[in-house]
Amino acid sequence: MGILDFLSGQFIDVIHWTDDTRDTMVWRFEREGHEIKYGAKLTVREGQAAVFVHEGQLADVFSPGLYMLETNNMPILTTLQHWDHGFKSPFKSEIYYVNTTRFSDLKWGTKNPIMIRDPEFGPTRLRAFGTYTVKVRDPAVFLREIVGTDGEFTMDEISYQIRNIIVQEFSRVIASSGIPVLDMAANTADLGKHVASAIDATIAEYGLSIPELYIENISLPETVEKALDARTSRGLAGNLDEHLKWKAAESMTMQGSAAGQAMGMGMGAGMGMQMAQGPWGAAPVAAPPPPPPPVEHVWHIAEAGAVTGPFSKAALGRMVTDGKFSRDTMVWTQGQDGWMAAEDVAELAQLFTVMPPPPPGA
Numbered sequence: 544m545g546i547l548d549f550l551s552g553q554f555i556d557v558i559h560w561t562d563d564t565r566d567t568m569v570w571r572f573e574r575e576g577h578e579i580k581y582g583a584k585l586t587v588r589e590g591q592a593a594v595f596v597h598e599g600q601l602a603d604v605f606s607p608g609l610y611m612l613e614t615n616n617m618p619i620l621t622t623l624q625h626w627d628h629g630f631k632s633p634f635k636s637e638i639y640y641v642n643t644t645r646f647s648d649l650k651w652g653t654k655n656p657i658m659i660r661d662p663e664f665g666p667t668r669l670r671a672f673g674t675y676t677v678k679v680r681d682p683a684v685f686l687r688e689i690v691g692t693d694g695e696f697t698m699d700e701i702s703y704q705i706r707n708i709i710v711q712e713f714s715r716v717i718a719s720s721g722i723p724v725l726d727m728a729a730n731t732a733d734l735g736k737h738v739a740s741a742i743d744a745t746i747a748e749y750g751l752s753i754p755e756l757y758i759e760n761i762s763l764p765e766t767v768e769k770a771l772d773a774r775t776s777r778g779l780a781g782n783l784d785e786h787l788k789w790k791a792a793e794s795m796t797m798q799g800s801a802a803g804q805a806m807g808m809g810m811g812a813g814m815g816m817q818m819a820q821g822p823w824g825a826a827p828v829a830a831p832p833p834p835p836p837p838v839e840h841v842w843h844i845a846e847a848g849a850v851t852g853p854f855s856k857a858a859l860g861r862m863v864t865d866g867k868f869s870r871d872t873m874v875w876t877q878g879q880d881g882w883m884a885a886e887d888v889a890e891l892a893q894l895f896t897v898m899p900p901p902p903p904g905a
Contacts, residue, residue, distance in 0.1 A: 558593075558612075559586035560640040568679065569686065569696035570640045578633035585610040590644040592682040596637040597623050601683050639690070641682035645754060646698050649675050651706045656764065657714045661724045664770075669724065669763055671713060673735070675756040677705060677746075685750030705746070709756065712741040724763060725771075731758040791832050840890065845873040845882055856890065863894050870895050 558579070560570055587593045587607045595602040595617070602620040614621045620636065652672030661667050677698070679685050690696045716737045722730055739756040746753055763771075841853035853876075854862070862868035870886035885891045 556580055557584050557586070558638060559588075560591065561588075562642060564697075566646070566698040567695060568642050568646070568698055568701070569690045569693065570642075571694040572638040572640065573694075578635055579612065579638075580633050581612065583612045585612055585638075587640075590642065592641045592643050592679075594639045594641060594682050594686050595620055596639065596686075601687060602636070604683050639686055641679055641685065643679045643682065645676045645678045647674075647676040647755075649677060649698070649702060649705075651675055651709045653710055653713070657717060659718050659724075662721070663723050663725065664767065667724065667763065667767055669717075669727075669761055671717075671758055671761045673757045673759040675705075675709065675739075676754050677701075678752050678754055679750060680747065680752040681750040683750070684748075688749050701749075701751075705751075705753075708742050708745055709738065709753075712745075713738050713758075716741055724761075724767075727761045731761065734758055788832055840876040840878075842874045842876050842891070844868070845875070856894075859885075859891065860894050868894075 558572055560572065562570065585593060585605060586609055587605050589607045591607060593605040595604075597620055600623060602623060603617050610616055620634075624634065650672070651674070653670045656668035656670055658666065658668050689701060693700075713734075716734065717727075720730075720734065720737070722734075727734070735756045735758045738758075739753050742753065762768075839855065841855055842859060843850050843852035844854065859868050868885065870884065872885045873882045874885050874888060874891065875882050879888075886895060
């Protein structure tokens with residue numbers, strides 16, 4: 544190997560970093576066995592910052608641009624080295640590239656339910672989750688407080704700590720907001736801004752910022768959700784008294800007998816009471832429904848081996864007047880034990896009081 548090859552291996556003339564990953568936050572420029580040549584070119588691209596560390600001390604920070612590494616643009620490093628204006632020798636220094644772009648679509652969520660005091664439901668618990676973005680605000684502070692000497696620092700190494708900070712501040716903000724649980728879905732945007740603002744001071748101590756924080760969902764325990772569903776169902780029933788009357792009428796229509804009607808009435812009343820009470824305890828007792836109307840029987844007539852009817856009581860009364868229905872006529876109605884003479888049925892015997900019976904011996 545010639546002398547020129549040896550010198551080119553000893554001195555680095557071009558310093559730059561291109562990142563093909565999506566989660567690298569800090570990358571150390573590898574210079575093992577090499578020195579940085581005075582006058583070398585330093586390239587810092589948009590979305591990057593370059594931090595020089597000399598003998599364990601943070602020195603100069605370079606923003607995007609192309610630099611010739613000389614004493615005039617390395618003032619801190621020049622002071623640390625006590626260089627004279629005539630400095631021309633190579634020097635050793637660690638160079639860390641810091642990614643200053645936004646790291647987006649990061650997830651956060653409550654590991655355990657948060658206890659809050661809701662003005663309507665009282666003490667209750669809820670969970671929440673969402674996304675956030677993070678960005679390096681101060682490369683020097685971030686390097687000093689978080690990265691240290693890590694040669695390749697990724698987002699995964701800090702995301703867990705950031706999630707804990709978000710959840711802690713979210714719990715405090717949501718508990719002190721006084722927003723009812725039923726109104727939280729309409730206020731997630733404002734809550735997200737409050738949480739981001741609350742954690743800004745803590746995150747700034749790490750040299751970071753959170754430009755965006757979103758709350759995608761706030762959910763309640765299953766028991767509370769069931770209570771809300773029951774409350775919604777009760778609201779859909781409308782006026783409770785009218786609802787009970789409608790259920791009673793519907794039951795009587797569907798049932799053909801007095802027993803069936805009574806059963807339908809009981810089902811309607813039971814459903815109404817259940818909706819009135821709901822999962823929060825007994826509600827004020829509504830006025831009882833009116834009693835069912837009396838059951839009107841209809842009658843069948845047996846004459847000359849033929850059965851006609853059914854006839855209502857009013858129709859039979861007209862038939863008595865026309866002489867088509869007499870005391871001896873055999874009749875039957877639902878619930879009656881066999882055929883009976885009309886005069887032996889208490890309800891129909893009243894029809895024959897309007898005219899005297901036939902005279903004796905007629």
